[in-house]
Amino acid sequence: MQVQKSFKEDSSYGTLYLVPTPIGNLADMTYRAIDTLRRVDVICAEDTRNTGLLLNHFEIKTRQMSFHEHNAFDKIPDLLDLLKSGKSLAQVSDAGMPSISDPGHDLVKAAIEDKIPVVALPGASAGITALIASGIAPQPHLFYGFLPRKSSQQKAFFKDKYSYPETQIFYESPHRVVSTLANMLDVYGDRQVTLVRELTKLYEEYQRGTISELLAYLADNPLKGECLLIVNGNDGSNPSEEEEALPPLDEVKEKIRAGIKPNQAIKSVAKERNLNRQDLYKSFHELD
Numbered sequence: 001m002q003v004q005k006s007f008k009e010d011s012s013y014g015t016l017y018l019v020p021t022p023i024g025n026l027a028d029m030t031y032r033a034i035d036t037l038r039r040v041d042v043i044c045a046e047d048t049r050n051t052g053l054l055l056n057h058f059e060i061k062t063r064q065m066s067f068h069e070h071n072a073f074d075k076i077p078d079l080l081d082l083l084k085s086g087k088s089l090a091q092v093s094d095a096g097m098p099s100i101s102d103p104g105h106d107l108v109k110a111a112i113e114d115k116i117p118v119v120a121l122p123g124a125s126a127g128i129t130a131l132i133a134s135g136i137a138p139q140p141h142l143f144y145g146f147l148p149r150k151s152s153q154q155k156a157f158f159k160d161k162y163s164y165p166e167t168q169i170f171y172e173s174p175h176r177v178v179s180t181l182a183n184m185l186d187v188y189g190d191r192q193v194t195l196v197r198e199l200t201k202l203y204e205e206y207q208r209g210t211i212s213e214l215l216a217y218l219a220d221n222p223l224k225g226e227c228l229l230i231v232n233g234n235d236g237s238n239p240s241e242e243e244e245a246l247p248p249l250d251e252v253k254e255k256i257r258a259g260i261k262p263n264q265a266i267k268s269v270a271k272e273r274n275l276n277r278q279d280l281y282k283s284f285h286e287l288d
Contacts, residue, residue: 002112002115004117004118006117006119011117012086013083013084013086013115013116013117014041014082014083014084014085014086014087014088014089014116015083015088015089015116015117015118015119016083016088016089016091016107016108016111016116016117016118016119017036017040017088017089017090017091017119017120017121018090018091018097018098018099018104018108018118018119018120018121019033019036019037019090019091019092019098019121019123020033020092020096020097020098020121020122020123020124020125021033021051021054021092021093021094021095021096021123021124022054022095022124022200023095023096023124023125023126023129023199023200024095024198024199024200024201024204024226025200025201026054026057028123028124028200029054029058029123030121030122030123032121033121033123034058034060036090036121037055037058037060037062037090037092038060038061038062039088040062040088040089040090041062041063041082041087041088041089042062042063042064042065042082042087042089042090043055043062043063043064043065043089043090043091043092044064044065044066044067044075044079044089044090044091044092044107045064045065045066045067045092046067046068046092046093046094046098047066047068047094048064048065048066050094051064051092051094052064062090065079067079067091067107072106072107073106076106076107076110079107080110080111080114080116083111083114083116084114084116091104091107095124095126096123096124096125096126097120097123097124097125100125100127100145124200126171126199126226126228127143127169127171127228129199129200130169130194130196130199130206130228130230131167131169131230133196133206134194134196134206134208134230135192135194135208136167136192136193136194136230136231136232137167137232137233138167139167140165140166140167141166141167141168141169142161142164142166142167142168142169143169144161144168144169144170145170145171146170146171146172147170147171147172147180149176151179151183154180154183154184155183155186155187158183158184158187158188159187162187162188162234163234164233164234165233165234165235166233167230167231167232167233168229168230168231168233169228169229169230169231170228170229170231171227171228171229172227172228172229173227174197174223174224174225174226174227175223177195177218177223177227177229178215178218178223180229181193181211181214181215181218181229182215184211184231185211185212185215188211188231188234190210190211190212191210191211191231191232192208192209192210192231192232193208193209193210193211193214193229193230193231193232194206194207194208194229194230195207195214195223195227195228195229196227196228196229196230197223197224197225197226197227198224198225198226199226199228201225203224203225248269248270248273248275248280248283249280249283249284251269251273252265252266252269252280252284253265255268255269262284263281266280266281266284
């Protein structure tokens with residue numbers, strides 16, 4: 001058990017600040033974020049070139065340190081030593097909230113384990129920003145971030161999430177959005193979806209409709225820019241392939257009528273449906 005009183009403790013350690021940055025529009029930077037980046041001793045940046053542009057715009061002179069997925073394992077011990085020596089750090093990603101799609105979470109976990117204060121500043125988050133203007137129920141929702149790239153892995157992912165009633169939030173490359181929507185249509189059926197691109201930028205656009213409507217629109221209007229998808233949860237209106245199939249016990253009986261022995265039929269259906277064979281066996285014999 002650990003209790004952190006962020007602004008009342010007198011610690012010899014420095015503080016790790018998680019500072020959000022704009023997702024496109026520099027005017028979205030908060031006064032507190034600017035002040036924090038000026039006061040800390042070091043800024044841990046996902047890409048020092050991108051962060052450098054932000055710092056120059058707001059005339060922030062704080063020293064940067066590169067911190068990304070390829071060097072996080074090596075850098076974390078040094079960052080912890082700095083914090084323990086009383087230095088305060090700010091961790092930023094290229095855009096939005098740190099720790100969402102970058103290695104910041106590993107640093108957060110390590111700092112907490114060493115009882116170093118971790119303070120998050122509120123700010124821009126692409127998923128939540130797009131969600132509240134999507135027209136799709138904002139709560140409950142599930143944020144998944146980036147999807148698997150391979151079609152087979154995507155379909156397996158969607159099948160696993162098919163029955164979830166929550167609104168789902170995904171990040172996706174503009175080059176893969178059409179194939180992703182096609183895979184989603186195959187598994188989810190024709191749900192309501194909102195595609196958001198270039199959020200907070202000059203060409204910000206919301207495309208709202210069913211998956212099939214978006215696919216038809218995108219055939220004539222290729223995508224450019226950063227994209228994310230807000231997808232309606234399962235409301236029971238689009239039955240999956242599994243729900244349209246025969247109930248497991250009826251399928252067992254169909255196989256038996258086709259000449260397959262009962263135990264072999266039960267084993268076959270359990271494997272195909274990913275069911276517990278013993279449970280299916282008990283149910284079959286209780287009903288017969």
